[in-house]
Amino acid sequence: MTARLILLAAAAFGTLGVALGAFGAHGYKRYLEAAMSAADAATRLGTYETAVRYQFYHALALLAVAVLRILRPELPWLGTVAWLFVGGIVLFSGSLYLLSFTGIRWFGPITPIGGVLFLAGWGLLFAAALRLS
Numbered sequence: 424m425t426a427r428l429i430l431l432a433a434a435a436f437g438t439l440g441v442a443l444g445a446f447g448a449h450g451y452k453r454y455l456e457a458a459m460s461a462a463d464a465a466t467r468l469g470t471y472e473t474a475v476r477y478q479f480y481h482a483l484a485l486l487a488v489a490v491l492r493i494l495r496p497e498l499p500w501l502g503t504v505a506w507l508f509v510g511g512i513v514l515f516s517g518s519l520y521l522l523s524f525t526g527i528r529w530f531g532p533i534t535p536i537g538g539v540l541f542l543a544g545w546g547l548l549f550a551a552a553l554r555l556s
Contacts, residue, residue, distance in 0.1 A: 424502035424509075426492035432509055433485035440479035443520075447471050467523045474519035481508045481541065488548075500551045507544030511537045 424432075451471065455464035485508050492501045515537025522530040 424492075424505040426489050426496070429485055429489040429492055429502070429505040432505065433482050433489055436478055436482035436485065436509075436512055440475055440482055444475045444479070447475060467526070470519050471523040474516040474523065477519075477541070478512050478516040481512050484508055484544075498551065500547060504544045504548050504551075507540045507547065511540035511544060513537070514540060 447468065452464075452468055455467055458464070459467075485505060488501055488505050488508070491498070492505075495501070515534055518530045518533035518537060521527070522534075
């Protein structure tokens, strides 16, 4: 993945994270509290907030990877790290958003796949950093 594409992904996921965070804090919270029991609303909102938090963490991580890619374009593994983070955001946060919105538990088993992609991205970044001079 090129530095430009990584930066675009970081900006898109960051923008979406801010928008979804604001929606969750205002409109979605009120909707949940009106539509279901307090316990169910709290569970769904907690799931939603976890999705937003991890999306935003990894949008910032993508930003850092984009900067590294610009500074060290000879390091091809940075593109792989970026793809792993993007996949993690889509599967981890995406499945949690769907679980929160729909309550369909089937989306829950997808979440750990995204988590594994996050771990693989961070692991690759760590391993590659060990090889830097």
